[in-house]
Amino acid sequence: MAVAADPLSRVFAALADPTRRDMVARLAAGDATVGDLARPYDLTVQAISKHLKVLADAGLVSRGRDAQRRPVHLEAEVFDLMTTWIERYRREAEDRYRRLDDILAAMPDGTEHSEQDHRHERQDPRDRDRH
Amino acid sequence: MAVAADPLSRVFAALADPTRRDMVARLAAGDATVGDLARPYDLTVQAISKHLKVLADAGLVSRGRDAQRRPVHLEAEVFDLMTTWIERYRREAEDRYRRLDDILAAMPDGTEHSEQDHRHERQDPRDRDRH
DNA sequence: ACCGTCTGCAACCAACTGGTTGACCACGGC
């Protein structure tokens, strides 16, 4: 069952759900049981248990044991996986920007035509003449 | 569609796919067209176009226009959304660890008990800090 | 020994994803 997927994908996917993010947020304040976690939401405990499995598969949480309870604990180190990935490309893109600025700055004006002039254009409402 | 979903979820979900992450990585080095992006993969251009739509909906890329080409440009600022979220809870969890350590250290041994100080099968926290 | 609580597992279902093919639109170059 979806055993594939590299670690990074699993972590990102795990955090792509608001419920799961909220659980992580609450776990950052302290460990909790499945029941505790389920209480605030309008969901069955089983649903929460599934979410928990996703988080555990991503390495974001670990499960303990305390009698019939299975306390959930946040493993914060996995965050590093994401931050290093993100920071790498963010920095790369920013550097590129800076270089581009330098080039433009060092240019006799009026010659900055070719570089992409991407404007945030949401799609223009052209006539949708579906037949 | 899937128009719903908060911004954070969209960004995380967008990066939960290795192909999409790879595209972002390549876009960090410079803008590209859909065709350029599609070339290295064993996928149809339409599939790449779909991926691109996901990235665009997440605000990670913007589209330009250059004749019949639609150059793709990486919008690196959106990364901040994620990093601030991540850093917040990482820090929170780390602080909690530190406080817990202090408490345990200041305790006459053998008195650990209730509240949340569950011991988990996994390794000791507080080993790594920076690198 | 029983009961209640906490949890996991399996089956099922609707909705979403990630891919395909096929048709179509918008250009620029002859």
Next chain:
DNA sequence: GCCGTGGTCAACCAGTTGGTTGCAGACGGT
């Protein structure tokens, strides 16, 4: 004008996801 190139949109399909119900297991308290 017509053609090739670059790209999007729509329909379809298989697999995954996020939820449900129902049942079974493990344990503590009485």
